[in-house]
Amino acid sequence: MSHREPSSTGLAQMVQVESQDLSALGNRAALAMCGADTSYRSFQAACQTILDGLHDDVEQVRLYLLDPVDRMLHEEAVVDHFGGQEGADLIPLYQLPDELTAKHLSVQHNLGEQWEILVPLPAQDQIAGVLALVCFQKLPPHLDEKILRLGRSLAVGALFVRRSREAERASTLLKAVTETSGKLQGLEGRNLLLENFVTTAVEAFGFDRATLFVFDDNGRKVKSAICARTGFGVFPLPGVPDLPPLSDKPAPHPHLPGLWIPIRMGSRRLGLLFVDNIYTLEPPSRDVIQPLVDLASQAALALENARLIERLRETALRDDLTGLYRSGYFQERVKEELANSRRRKDSTGLIMLDLDHFKEINDTYGHPVGDEVLLRVADRIRQSLRVGDTACRKGGDEFIVLVPHLNAEQAGKMAQRLVDEVKSSPVELPDGRKVEIGISVGVALYPTNAGNWQDLWTRADEALYLAKQAGRGQWAMWTPQAKMSLGG
Amino acid sequence: MPTQVGSRTGKLFNRAVTSFRKANPSVALELRVIPWSNAWGEIMRAFKQGEPPDVMQVGSSWMGTLAHLGHLARVPDGLDSRGLVADWVGECATINGVKLGLPWVVECSGLIARRDILDAHLKGGDLSSWKGFMSFCRDLGEHANKQEIDPRRPLPVGITCRPEPVTLHNLHPWLISGGWKLSELLGKGASQILSHKSSRPGLEYLGELLRVNRTDEDSGTIQPYRLSMDFYQEGRFAFLIGNPWMIVRNEIDPTASVESRWPVTFLPIPAGPAGLATRGGGSILAVSSRSRNQELAWKLVKNMIGPSFMDVWTQSSGDLPAHLGGFWTRNGEHPEIQRIRKSLEAAKNYPAHPMWATIERVLARGLSDILWSLLANQNLSEQGMSIAATVDEELHSILQLAWDRHP
Numbered sequence: 011m012s013h014r015e016p017s018s019t020g021l022a023q024m025v026q027v028e029s030q031d032l033s034a035l036g037n038r039a040a041l042a043m044c045g046a047d048t049s050y051r052s053f054q055a056a057c058q059t060i061l062d063g064l065h066d067d068v069e070q071v072r073l074y075l076l077d078p079v080d081r082m083l084h085e086e087a088v089v090d091h092f093g094g095q096e097g098a099d100l101i102p103l104y105q106l107p108d109e110l111t112a113k114h115l116s117v118q119h120n121l122g123e124q125w126e127i128l129v130p131l132p133a134q135d136q137i138a139g140v141l142a143l144v145c146f147q148k149l150p151p152h153l154d155e156k157i158l159r160l161g162r163s164l165a166v167g168a169l170f171v172r173r174s175r176e177a178e179r180a181s182t183l184l185k186a187v188t189e190t191s192g193k194l195q196g197l198e199g200r201n202l203l204l205e206n207f208v209t210t211a212v213e214a215f216g217f218d219r220a221t222l223f224v225f226d227d228n229g230r231k232v233k234s235a236i237c238a239r240t241g242f243g244v245f246p247l248p249g250v251p252d253l254p255p256l257s258d259k260p261a262p263h264p265h266l267p268g269l270w271i272p273i274r275m276g277s278r279r280l281g282l283l284f285v286d287n288i289y290t291l292e293p294p295s296r297d298v299i300q301p302l303v304d305l306a307s308q309a310a311l312a313l314e315n316a317r318l319i320e321r322l323r324e325t326a327l328r329d330d331l332t333g334l335y336r337s338g339y340f341q342e343r344v345k346e347e348l349a350n351s352r353r354r355k356d357s358t359g360l361i362m363l364d365l366d367h368f369k370e371i372n373d374t375y376g377h378p379v380g381d382e383v384l385l386r387v388a389d390r391i392r393q394s395l396r397v398g399d400t401a402c403r404k405g406g407d408e409f410i411v412l413v414p415h416l417n418a419e420q421a422g423k424m425a426q427r428l429v430d431e432v433k434s435s436p437v438e439l440p441d442g443r444k445v446e447i448g449i450s451v452g453v454a455l456y457p458t459n460a461g462n463w464q465d466l467w468t469r470a471d472e473a474l475y476l477a478k479q480a481g482r483g484q485w486a487m488w489t490p491q492a493k494m495s496l497g498g
Numbered sequence: 499m500p501t502q503v504g505s506r507t508g509k510l511f512n513r514a515v516t517s518f519r520k521a522n523p524s525v526a527l528e529l530r531v532i533p534w535s536n537a538w539g540e541i542m543r544a545f546k547q548g549e550p551p552d553v554m555q556v557g558s559s560w561m562g563t564l565a566h567l568g569h570l571a572r573v574p575d576g577l578d579s580r581g582l583v584a585d586w587v588g589e590c591a592t593i594n595g596v597k598l599g600l601p602w603v604v605e606c607s608g609l610i611a612r613r614d615i616l617d618a619h620l621k622g623g624d625l626s627s628w629k630g631f632m633s634f635c636r637d638l639g640e641h642a643n644k645q646e647i648d649p650r651r652p653l654p655v656g657i658t659c660r661p662e663p664v665t666l667h668n669l670h671p672w673l674i675s676g677g678w679k680l681s682e683l684l685g686k687g688a689s690q691i692l693s694h695k696s697s698r699p700g701l702e703y704l705g706e707l708l709r710v711n712r713t714d715e716d717s718g719t720i721q722p723y724r725l726s727m728d729f730y731q732e733g734r735f736a737f738l739i740g741n742p743w744m745i746v747r748n749e750i751d752p753t754a755s756v757e758s759r760w761p762v763t764f765l766p767i768p769a770g771p772a773g774l775a776t777r778g779g780g781s782i783l784a785v786s787s788r789s790r791n792q793e794l795a796w797k798l799v800k801n802m803i804g805p806s807f808m809d810v811w812t813q814s815s816g817d818l819p820a821h822l823g824g825f826w827t828r829n830g831e832h833p834e835i836q837r838i839r840k841s842l843e844a845a846k847n848y849p850a851h852p853m854w855a856t857i858e859r860v861l862a863r864g865l866s867d868i869l870w871s872l873l874a875n876q877n878l879s880e881q882g883m884s885i886a887a888t889v890d891e892e893l894h895s896i897l898q899l900a901w902d903r904h905p
Contacts, residue, residue: 100540218542
């Protein structure tokens with residue numbers, strides 16, 4: 011294709027524009043857009059149809075589609091005599107003259123050797139898009155109406171694509187909600203569930219961020235908060251920011267495009283989701299809000315399920331009477347902590363306790379008083395725990411405490427304190443009599459006294475035996491000599 | 499290279515990037531041209547969709563926020579050590595001591611004045627101070643043709659009140675020159691920022707300028723490029739507030755296809771009660787932290803800041819290179835370029851703040867609302883200050899909600 015010379019009279023000669031039925035050409039091009047493919051390829055086919063029809067008059071054809079949300083014209087395809095490709099240009103609607111966008115008239119401007127004609131694709135009081143034709147000549151006024159007819163025909167195709175894409179978007183959203191909803195019901199760990207939820211809020215709903223605040227069991231204080239931004243996974247917030255007064259219903263942020271969505275189960279608050287566009291400042295699309303609220307309800311249900319499962323698991327791990335851990339779980343904790351201790355290269359203590367003369371208490375006062383005594387000892391143990399310590403009721407009147415970061419001196423002090431505290435906490439009976447309690451305590455340290463959890467367990471037991479042998483109401487630390495005295 | 503077939507920028511890029519393509523024949527380059535008014539939203543959308551570009555032209559004021567979001571890759575050591583036209587240019591590309599981009603082009607705000615109007619009417623007047631400038635504008639306003647565009651009797655100043663960052667870019671120096679302590683107030687998290695008393699002199703002066711200019715809904719909402727064309731092609735105004743790209747382009751290529759129909763000259767923004775103020779800005783070339791082609795991407799960046807690319811680019815676009823040498827050496831003696839460079843050297847960039855990309859748009863919208871209120875109410879009434887207070891509330895919300903700094 012070579013450039014044509016302008017006519018010697020100065021008047022434009024657009025042979026094909028003049029001779030062709032442009033409505034029919036527009037219809038053929040629009041038909042190319044009305045297939046199953048709603049990608050740029052359908053626009054490319056339409057551009058090609060127009061270029062083929064106006065081959066001698068037009069050097070390049072471009073089609074723009076208006077996005078009514080961002081009010082930008084997105085270049086969909088561009089085709090010239092060398093081929094075609096996906097468009098990349100964006101034109102804010104306001105940058106186009108009113109003649110084109112409001113009055114639906116074509117406009118043209120000089121590009122040097124060529125002229126660019128912008129033709130509106132009218133849609134009621136707006137435009138659905140714009141057709142750009144780069145021509146060798148200026149369009150003479152008498153052909154203006156013909157070229158507008160081309161635009162009117164093409165508008166049908168543009169509107170079809172726009173609606174199809176809207177339907178596709180709605181369908182994608184629905185699919186995302188359904189998938190996430192299914193996942194929420196299937197996921198077992200609460201953290202995984204929450205992470206999935208906030209990630210979906212960003213990835214499927216297109217928000218800049220999603221932040222989820224999870225409340226404690228009373229629904230009063232925020233227990234944890236996580237935030238998602240696409241591309242960076244989910245990360246915990248270092249602190250909990252001030253939250254607005256909580257409402258029962260979704261509430262928009264007063265100053266920013268953002269939405270607070272409460273996550274409730276009945277009247278109980280489980281969490282609060284905040285989705286926002288703090289970086290783009292774009293108002294969220296209206297069609298995403300209700301599905302997101304629905305998803306939050308699903309999340310509430312899943313959260314509640316997870317909470318119940320966690321509670322069941324927790325209950326299964328604990329002793330019915332004292333609420334301390336059962337032996338099975340405790341052993342796992344000991345193994346875990348010794349591995350940590352090995353990494354940290356520090357010492358961990360195992361403290362084993364046994365009530366003195368517990369059988370006599372049971373026999374004298376009966377089992378209800380015996381239970382009261384066990385509860386009192388469990389309380390005293392609980393009070394002596396630091397963060398990270400774990401206590402268990404081994405069975406009967408035996409207890410064990412796992413104490414990380416513990417050296418021999420600290421272990422001795424802790425054991426003595428336990429002996430003293432239990433001794434000073436007699437159980438008072440309804441008739442005013444007091445039941446004195448005493449314990450014997452054995453202590454062993456990892457790695458000083460044992461290289462693995464079984465040996466540590468055995469040595470704490472041996473130390474306890476020594477304390478009993480030594481007269482009860484006291485503590486003993488395991489030493490090799492102590493082992494010898496036991497005949498080991 | 500599948501750039502837009504008909505795009506002027508695409509063609510220019512193609513021409514400028516020749517040496518890179520010769521050196522890297524197997525590399526496919528795809529250029530996406532986005533108008534500035536929508537560029538931030540598009541970049542953010544690309545990151546959200548997991549498809550960020552390898553190389554981005556980033557507005558200098560966005561660097562803090564992009565760094566805060568973790569979207570930028572570190573510049574490899576030793577990639578470029580050439581001198582920059584001003585210290586602040588390098589500071590824009592370095593966030594918390596980490597170099598996250600290479601300065602590409604620079605700009606500064608100023609006044610573009612029609613020399614023919616100055617010659618005919620200024621008559622010894624002083625344009626270096628607020629007072630002198632206002633007096634001259636008032637004089638021009640009284641004699642302006644109010645009925646139609648008349649290049650011999652133009653309106654004083656091409657100025658828009660659109661709620662867009664470009665409005666803030668253009669008018670920010672006037673506010674600073676009036677004493678607005680934006681950096682200080684933002685830095686200490688003050689409750690009053692736009693409503694702080696220090697913004698009043700600048701706002702009041704701008705309101706007066708708009709009234710003298712007879713700005714109305716029509717002229718106050720013209721989009722920036724058209725405003726430029728109204729100034730350079732139609733002669734609608736005597737002054738244009740903006741950056742001097744057209745002067746640069748015309749000075750180095752007087753045969754450019756779009757040129758000014760009037761002789762024009764660059765002047766610094768007149769000094770207000772707090773002295774002279776100029777906003778510096780421009781573009782940084784950055785590489786996405788998620789790019790799988792970082793090495794190649796930095797190669798392209800290095801090419802784009804190099805003399806062979808920049809010579810082609812500056813000649814056609816009027817964008818000023820951030821690096822010394824080349825253009826600056828060749829045109830060092832040119833009086834217009836000298837004036838522009840002096841302004842660039844004295845300029846200051848916006849405060850480096852991790853949320854600045856959001857803050858600047860909120861401030862721009864608020865400033866626009868206040869300017870319209872000033873036009874309607876003759877002075878900075880309660881309504882104007884109440885708008886400023888609302889803007890401040892919005893800014894505080896943003897700062898409170900900025901809890902997502904990635905660990």
